[in-house]
Amino acid sequence: NGSSALAYAAVAGHLDVIRALSRHGADLDTAGDGGQAALVSAALVKKWPSLQLLVELGARLEVRDPSNRTALMIAAMHGHSKTVSSLLERRAMLEARASDGSTALVVAAK
Template sequence: MTAPDRPELDADTHARVQELFALVRAGDAATLARLLGMGLVPNLRDGKGDSLLMLAAYHGHADAVRVLLQHGADASLANDRAQTPLGTAAFKGDIDVVRALIEGGAPVDDQPDGGRTALMLAAMFDRVEIIELLLAHGANPEHAGADGATALDLARGMGAERAVQRLSHPSESSIPRTPKPGVE
């Protein structure tokens, strides 16, 4: 996949944009909220196609993720490597960021260009708590990537034993469910 053509920025604008990306990587949610309130485009991307949301997710800043989502950031916006913010958070193993993304409306089964779903990435790296959360929010363990591999296949290939065990019984959940009022 080739990156789309992007216009060149003058030196001053480039420096300011780099400061913005550094602010997001550092997780400065308050300043980010202020800038978004002033009209900052929430889906701004860097030269690799990483959106502000992707960077906040990758660097483990759940508060910045929430701020970006509240200001209209696209949780499905993949980077130039077909990675989504939710997939990135699953790969990194950051349950708080995964929760923030799901609560903010990120589709749990996003699979851009035949890439890996968040469940597949969590499985590969034996992130059982994230697997549980994704399954509880409707992730489909039967989704396959372009290579035909499911989350279970990928977990087996990576030797992620706890993930293999969990995904071998995808209908079971260890997450306690709160009963609906009037239903026992």
């Protein structure tokens, strides 16, 4: 489906696979052919444990999807309050803008 192995593991919640891929040098921020990095994929499907582990392993909070949206924007757009709170606690950029100019605050308000 174009996802990287890491993104697939994140969406499926396979924490041991995420750890193993990271240990063997997988780039935590690389997007698969579909354009989504593991952190963005985890935020999209509300996989809190995967997202938390990726951040702990060093995934960049500001990695973007093909529409230039961050994991924070994706989580806000889908009403994932726990994920939003966690990303903000870790200092995700609230003022980051997507390709259409929207921020996490704008998408949360929609």
